[in-house]
Amino acid sequence: xxxxxVENLIVGAGLVGAVTARTLARHGQRGVLVERNADPxxxxxxxxxxxxxxxxxxxxxxxxxxxxxxxEFVTEVLRGRVRRFDLKRGLVVRGHLIPYAAxxxxxPEALRERVRLDPGARVGLxxxxxxxxxxxxxxxxxxAFDEMMxxxxxxxxxRERGVPEAHLMRWxxxxxxxxxxxxxxxxxxxxxxxxxxxxxxxxxxxxHANPPRESVMYPEEGGFGRLVEAMLEDGREGxxxxxxxxxxxxxxxxxxxxxxxxxxxxxxxxxxxxxxxxPLPVLCRYLGWTLPAGEPQWELLGSFTFERPVDRGLxxxxxxxxDHPVRRINFPGLIAGGSDSHTLQVEYTTVGDEARxxxxxxxxxxxxxxxxxxxxxxxxxxxxxDFKRVSRGVVSTEDLGAFLAGCEERIHGASGNLVAPHLAxxxxxxxxxxxxVHGRVERALGTRPSAS
Ligand SMILES: Cc1cc2nc3c(=O)[nH]c(=O)nc-3n(C[C@H](O)[C@H](O)[C@H](O)COP(=O)(O)OP(=O)(O)OC[C@H]3O[C@@H](n4cnc5c(N)ncnc54)[C@H](O)[C@@H]3O)c2cc1C
Numbered sequence: 372x373x374x375x376x377v378e379n380l381i382v383g384a385g386l387v388g389a390v391t392a393r394t395l396a397r398h399g400q401r402g403v404l405v406e407r408n409a410d411p412x413x414x415x416x417x418x419x420x421x422x423x424x425x426x427x428x429x430x431x432x433x434x435x436x437x438x439x440x441x442x443e444f445v446t447e448v449l450r451g452r453v454r455r456f457d458l459k460r461g462l463v464v465r466g467h468l469i470p471y472a473a474x475x476x477x478x479p480e481a482l483r484e485r486v487r488l489d490p491g492a493r494v495g496l497x498x499x500x501x502x503x504x505x506x507x508x509x510x511x512x513x514x515a516f517d518e519m520m521x522x523x524x525x526x527x528x529x530r531e532r533g534v535p536e537a538h539l540m541r542w543x544x545x546x547x548x549x550x551x552x553x554x555x556x557x558x559x560x561x562x563x564x565x566x567x568x569x570x571x572x573x574x575x576x577x578x579h580a581n582p583p584r585e586s587v588m589y590p591e592e593g594g595f596g597r598l599v600e601a602m603l604e605d606g607r608e609g610x611x612x613x614x615x616x617x618x619x620x621x622x623x624x625x626x627x628x629x630x631x632x633x634x635x636x637x638x639x640x641x642x643x644x645x646x647x648x649x650p651l652p653v654l655c656r657y658l659g660w661t662l663p664a665g666e667p668q669w670e671l672l673g674s675f676t677f678e679r680p681v682d683r684g685l686x687x688x689x690x691x692x693x694d695h696p697v698r699r700i701n702f703p704g705l706i707a708g709g710s711d712s713h714t715l716q717v718e719y720t721t722v723g724d725e726a727r728x729x730x731x732x733x734x735x736x737x738x739x740x741x742x743x744x745x746x747x748x749x750x751x752x753x754x755x756x757d758f759k760r761v762s763r764g765v766v767s768t769e770d771l772g773a774f775l776a777g778c779e780e781r782i783h784g785a786s787g788n789l790v791a792p793h794l795a796x797x798x799x800x801x802x803x804x805x806x807x808v809h810g811r812v813e814r815a816l817g818t819r820p821s822a823s
Contacts, residue, residue, distance in 0.1 A: 372639045377402045380633055380642035382619065383649030384612065385413025386801060387793045387808050389599045391646045392606030393448070394812040401609045402642070405616045405635060407649070411603055415801075417594025418674075420755040424714045425594035426674040428761065430687050430701035432458065432587035432595070433801055437573055440806040445588055448601045452591040454708050457584050461688040462547055463695065463744065464519065468688065472583035475549040485510045488551055495555040496541045496571075503540070506553040519543045519691035523698070524721040525668060525766050532768050547691045550578055570800065589706060613638075621657045628658075629787030644815065647791045651778060652764060654791075663774050665767030669726040669760055673717040673737050676755035680704075680711035681746050695740040696721075696733075715746065722766055730758035764796060771796040790815040 379395055379402030381388050389411065392404050410416060414428045433445055435455055446453055460471035467479045475483055487508030494506045503512035516536055520526045526539045545554045557571040577585040590597035603612065616635040623630045630645040647654050655662050675681075682702040690697045698719050704712025717737045734756050741747045775796045782791045792808040792815075793799070 372634060372637060374632075374639050374641055376641045376643075378643045379403075379610075379646065380405065380630075380640050380644070381610070381646045381648055382633065383407075383413070383647070384411035384599075384603065384614075385648065386415040386599055386602075387804065388413075388646075388648035389602035389606065390805055390808040391648055391792050391812050392610045393602045394809050395646075395816070396606040396609035398813070398816055398818060399609070400816070403611045403613050403640060404603075404606070405613045405619060405633065405640075407615075407617055407619070409615050411612065411614065412596045412599045414761070414798075415595060415599050417596030418757070419594075420674070420676045420714070420757070422676060422755070424676055424704065424755075425596075425707055426703050426714065426716055426757070427595040427701075427706075428759070429670065429672060429716070429718045430699060430706070431801075432589050432686075432706065433598075434573070435586040435588045437800075437802040438806055440809070441802045442588070444805055444809070445598065448598065448605065449590055450601075454589045454591050455586060456589070456708075458587050458687070459685045459705075460585075461683070461685045463688055463690045463692050463697075464547055465514075465692060466694065466744065468683070468744065471546075471689070472550045472578045475551065478549055482511075486549065487511075488549075488553065490552065492553055493555040494544070494553055495558070496544075497537055498540070499537050503544075507548065511548075515543050515547065516540065518693055519547055521693040522691045522695075524723070524725065528666065528722050528766050529768065534768060543691055545575075545578065546689060550583065554578070567803075569803065589708075591708070594703075594707065623657060623789070624787065625658060627787040628782060628785035628789045630789055642788065644788045644790060646812070646815075647782075647789060648793070650764070651775070651794045651796065654794075655778070660778070663765065663767040663769035663771060665765035665769070666722050667726070668720060668722050668763040668766045670763045671717075671719045671721065671726070671733060672757075672759040672761065673719075673733055674703075674714070674755070674757040674759075675716070675737075675741075675753040676714050677747060677751055677753055678713070679748070679751065680713055681715050681741075682712035683746070695744070696725075696736055697740055700741075700746070715741075717741075720763060726760065730756075733758055763798075 379400050381391050381404040384404050384406035417425050417427050419425050435442055462469045462471055469478055489506055492506035494502050500512055500516050557575055619635045622632045633640045652662055682705050686706050687699055687701040689699050696719050697717050701716050702712035703714045742749055778794055792811045
C-alpha cells in the first residue's frame with residue numbers, strides 16, 4: 372500500500388461530487404475524486420444506444436428559474452449550450468392518456484362524467500378519503516385511494532404495515548387529479564412529509580399558472596450526463612479522478628469523525644478533508660451506524676429504441692394505473708430537442724420479489740403495456756433494449772426524516788475532517804441541491820458563501 376497525502380478527497384462522482392469538485396477547484400483547492408463506478412455521473416449520467424441516441428438514468432431535467440443560483444450555475448457550466456423548454460406531460464389513469472394539470476372539461480368523457488366537483492370544497496395534504504369524496508365525488512375519491520395507490524408497490528408496502536392512507540395520498544394528489552380550486556394552496560409551515568414546502572409551492576404555482584407551465588433546462592448535447600461531465604472538466608484543474616474504486620476502505624475515528632485514511636487500488640490516501648458525496652447508507656456502514664429497518668427499494672429502467680417515432684408530442688407520461696407496471700415513461704429524443712423520439716424509457720420503482728425478475732421478463736411486460744396503450748404498434752419490436760436495476764435505498768416505516776436529521780447533526784457537530792455537502796434518504800431536486808452543496812463546500816473552506 373502506497374501512502375499519498377491529499378489536500379481534499381471527495382468520495383462519489385455523482386452530481387453532488389461534481390459540484391463539490393468544481394467549487395473546491397474554483398477556490399484553488401487540490402485533491403482526488405474517488406468513484407466506485409467505471410464512469411462518473413451516478414444517477415445523473417447518460418448512455419447511448421448503438422445508433423447514438425442518448426438515454427439518461429430516468430427522466431432528468433433542471434427546473435429553470437426555480438433557483439436563480441442554479442440557473443446561472445448550469446448556464447455557466449455548459450457555456451450557454453443549454454436548451455430551455457416547457458415540459459409537456461401526460462398522465463395515464465384507467466388506460467386513458469390525459470394532459471397533465473388539465474381541467475375537468477379536458478378529461479376523457481368516460482372519467483369526466485363520473486367526477487363530481489364541489490366548487491366550495493378544499494382538500495390538501497393529509498385530507499381524508501371523506502374530504503376527497505366531498506371535493507371530487509365518491510367515485511373519483513375511491514379510484515384515487517384504491518386503484519391509483521395500488522399502482523405504486525411502495526405505497527402498498529406502507530399500507531400493509533398500517534401507514535394511514537391519508538398520509539400516502541400525497542404521492543397521488545394533486546398530480547393525478549383534474550386541476551380545480553379544490554386543491555388548497557400550500558400553507559406556510561405545512562410539513563409535507565416527502566415534499567418540502569418549497570417543492571409544494573413550486574409545483575402548485577406551475578399547475579395553477581395560466582396555462583399550466585413548468586420551464587426546464589437540458590444540455591444541448593450529450594444527454595443530461597453532459598452537465599456532470601462539464602462540471603468535472605472545470606474541476607479537473609484541481610482534481611484527479613480515481614474511477615473504478617470498488618474497494619474503498621476508510622479508517623475513521625468514530626468519536627471525532629476524523630478520517631485518517633481512505634484506501635483503494637493499492638493507494639492509501641491521507642486526506643486533509645474528506646467530502647462525502649456517495650449515498651448515506653454506505654457512510655453509515657463505515658461508521659457502524661444502524662440504518663432504519665426496512666426493505667430494499669429498486670428503480671427499474673427499461674430503455675427502448677424503435678424504428679418509428681413513439682412520443683405523442685410529450686416529454687413524459689406519469690402513471691397511476693395498476694394494470695401497468697410503470698411509474699413514468701420519458702421520451703429522450705424529444706427531451707434532447709429532436710422533432711420526434713424513436714426512443715422511450717420506462718421507469719418503475721418497486722420492492723420485494725418483483726424487483727428480482729430479469730431483463731427479459733420486464734421487456735415483455737413493458738412491451739405489453741406500451742402496445743395496449745398504443746405507444747407502439749402491435750407488431751413493433753424494439754431495435755434496442757437496455758435494462759438497469761438500481762438501488763434506491765430502503766422503504767421503512769421508521770421516521771427517515773428524523774434519522775437524516777440525526778446523521779446531519781452528528782456529522783456537522785463533529786470535530787473531525789469529514790464534510791457532508793448533501794445527505795439524503797430520498798432523491799432531492801437538483802435545482803435545490805446545487806446551491807446547497809456549493810454553499811456547504813464554501814463554508815467548509817471558511818470562505819464567505821458566494822450565494823446559496
Ligand atoms: C430516476 C430519477 C430521476 C430524477 N429526475 C430528476 C430531475 O428530473 N430533476 C432533478 O432536479 N432531480 C432529479 N432526480 C434527483 C437527483 O438526480 C438526485 O437527487 C441527485 O442528483 C443525486 O445526486 P448524488 O450525487 O447525490 O447521487 P448519485 O448520482 O447517486 O451519486 C453518488 C455517487 O457515489 C458513487 N458511490 C456509491 N458508493 C460509493 C463508494 N463506496 N465509493 C465511491 N463512490 C461511491 C456512486 O457510484 C455515484 O456515482 C432524479 C432522481 C432519480 C433517481
